[in-house]
Amino acid sequence: MIYKDIGKKIQKAREAAGLCQETLASRLGYTQAALSNYELGKRRLYLANIEQIAKELNKPLSYFLEESPVPAKTEQGEPRDETIAEIIRLLSELPAEERHYLLEYIKWRRDRLR
Amino acid sequence: MIGFDLNEEQLGYQNMARTFAEQEMKPYAAELDRRQGTAFDWGIVRRFAKANLLGLGVPQEYGGLGVDHLTAAVVTEELGAACLGMSEPVGSTWLATCCLKLVGNEDQKRRYLPLVCGEHATLAGLAVTEPEAGSDMAAIRTQATRKEDHYILNGTKAFITNAGLAGFYIVFATTDPRKRDSGLNAFIVDGDAQGLTLGKVEEMMGLRASQVGELIFDNVEVPLENLLGVENTGYLIAMQTLDMSRPGMGATAVGVARSAFETALAYARERTQYGRPIIANQAIAFMLADMATEIEAARLLTWKASWLIDQGMDSTMASSMCKVVATEMAERVCSRAIQILGGQGYTRRWPLEKYLRDVKALQIYEGTNQIQRIIISSML
Numbered sequence: 001m002i003y004k005d006i007g008k009k010i011q012k013a014r015e016a017a018g019l020c021q022e023t024l025a026s027r028l029g030y031t032q033a034a035l036s037n038y039e040l041g042k043r044r045l046y047l048a049n050i051e052q053i054a055k056e057l058n059k060p061l062s063y064f065l066e067e068s069p070v071p072a073k074t075e076q077g078e079p080r081d082e083t084i085a086e087i088i089r090l091l092s093e094l095p096a097e098e099r100h101y102l103l104e105y106i107k108w109r110r111d112r113l114r
Numbered sequence: 115m116i117g118f119d120l121n122e123e124q125l126g127y128q129n130m131a132r133t134f135a136e137q138e139m140k141p142y143a144a145e146l147d148r149r150q151g152t153a154f155d156w157g158i159v160r161r162f163a164k165a166n167l168l169g170l171g172v173p174q175e176y177g178g179l180g181v182d183h184l185t186a187a188v189v190t191e192e193l194g195a196a197c198l199g200m201s202e203p204v205g206s207t208w209l210a211t212c213c214l215k216l217v218g219n220e221d222q223k224r225r226y227l228p229l230v231c232g233e234h235a236t237l238a239g240l241a242v243t244e245p246e247a248g249s250d251m252a253a254i255r256t257q258a259t260r261k262e263d264h265y266i267l268n269g270t271k272a273f274i275t276n277a278g279l280a281g282f283y284i285v286f287a288t289t290d291p292r293k294r295d296s297g298l299n300a301f302i303v304d305g306d307a308q309g310l311t312l313g314k315v316e317e318m319m320g321l322r323a324s325q326v327g328e329l330i331f332d333n334v335e336v337p338l339e340n341l342l343g344v345e346n347t348g349y350l351i352a353m354q355t356l357d358m359s360r361p362g363m364g365a366t367a368v369g370v371a372r373s374a375f376e377t378a379l380a381y382a383r384e385r386t387q388y389g390r391p392i393i394a395n396q397a398i399a400f401m402l403a404d405m406a407t408e409i410e411a412a413r414l415l416t417w418k419a420s421w422l423i424d425q426g427m428d429s430t431m432a433s434s435m436c437k438v439v440a441t442e443m444a445e446r447v448c449s450r451a452i453q454i455l456g457g458q459g460y461t462r463r464w465p466l467e468k469y470l471r472d473v474k475a476l477q478i479y480e481g482t483n484q485i486q487r488i489i490i491s492s493m494l
Contacts, residue, residue, distance in 0.1 A: 002350065002353050002354075002430070003428045003430070004493075041428060042427060042428055043426055043427055043428060044354070044423075044426055044427065044428050044429070046216070046217075046354075047216075047217050047343045047344065047347055047350060047351065050350075051344065061344055061347070062296065062346065065296065065346075065347060065349070065350055066295075066296045082292075086292065
């Protein structure tokens with residue numbers, strides 16, 4: 001369960017970095033088949049593997065380990081703010097209608113502060 | 115394809131474990147079951163230490179036996195077959211050393227793994243569960259606060275096997291409860307650390323040869339170098355450790371079931387009613403046939419999960435499956451064995467009622483069977 005999620009994130013980060021499996025695998029000292037198995041979640045990823053991959057792909061370790069209900073959280077290079085992270089986490093638990101209502105409220109608050 | 119034969123080394127370990135279980139465990143099982151929590155019997159630990167079984171999974175370079183997971187499953191089946199309660203101190207030590215082996219750095223492994231090896235070995239324990247955080251690990255409240263060159267731990271752990279006995283514990287605590295999973299950390303804590311005390315010791319339905327209780331952390335200082343892995347990676351560490359230890363639970367369940375089955379089979383062959391042994395009745399023979407079949411199926415699934423771990427593959431699903439199948443099978447087999455022995459099976463003259471009380475625990479700890487089903491179904 002965990003390995004599949006982490007594997008998907010590895011694939012995504014690798015693609016975002018414009019690397020093919022062969023290139024990343026050779027930089028990490030893995031075979032392409034091993035990296036493919038990691039991305040598919042078939043092989044057990046040790047913490048040391050994830051650290052190495054994170055370093056190579058220039059991502060924080062937390063990118064691979066934390067749940068990301070909303071992908072925009074860290075990928076747009078925005079600084080990670082605890083309050084925003086908490087809001088995103090809680091928002092994802094609400095039904096769509098509630099989320100829309102809150103969006104309207106935030107817009108209203110923003111307009112008032114202008 | 116793979117073969118199903120054990121290799122010579124594995125057969126050697128199986129024989130060693132079987133002899134050990136027959137001579138060093140079985141004779142004490144009934145008495146320790148009756149003593150329940152009055153005083154933990156260190157004689158168990160000394161006997162295990164002499165056979166180096168506490169260092170079962172510890173690599174040989176640190177003084178352990180260094181067996182792979184499949185061999186460990188073969189060994190633990192034998193221990194479970196003799197007494198599940200007495201196997202608990204070994205199981206819990208295995209769990210903690212598995213974790214240390216998985217993520218510990220060289221310094222941590224050098225300092226702690228040898229402690230559970232050799233004749234003077236001590237026990238180890240893994241402390242995850244809390245009064246309010248059972249299945250939901252993200253609800254862990256034991257707080258780890260960083261202060262200069264150490265962390266300070268505060269909180270209470272519950273249902274900890276080897277509580278108050280172990281030389282060291284792997285303790286899961288949070289640096290920030292709001293972060294839930296992402297705030298969890300794993301620490302190595304010395305058993306004699308100042309501020310660490312044993313709380314209530316549980317009185318249990320079974321597993322009475324083991325000690326299970328609370329660990330209370332009151333401003334316990336843990337040096338920075340005792341943080342396992344990287345800060346805030348405790349959730350991954352716990353999940354990986356548990357995935358890798360579950361086949362061991364499956365194997366002990368198979369062991370208990372095998373003992374119950376063997377007892378019932380021997381009885382059914384000897385016990386005569388209406389002028390013939392009761393096994394001559396299909397009603398009895400079919401029960402025994404089902405028991406033998408289910409034991410074999412559970413053993414194979416347990417071996418498969420162990421094999422996957424040894425191959426470096428993801429064993430999550432197979433580990434959960436083997437725990438569910440083996441532990442539920444064991445309860446059924448023990449119950450049927452009692453049925454076959456009739457009134458005799460219900461008494462304490464026979465070990466069957468103890469087997470049944472013991473195996474029930476396996477469906478509950480290290481992730482209830484309901485949690486295992488959540489894991490399996492999420493991977494379908």
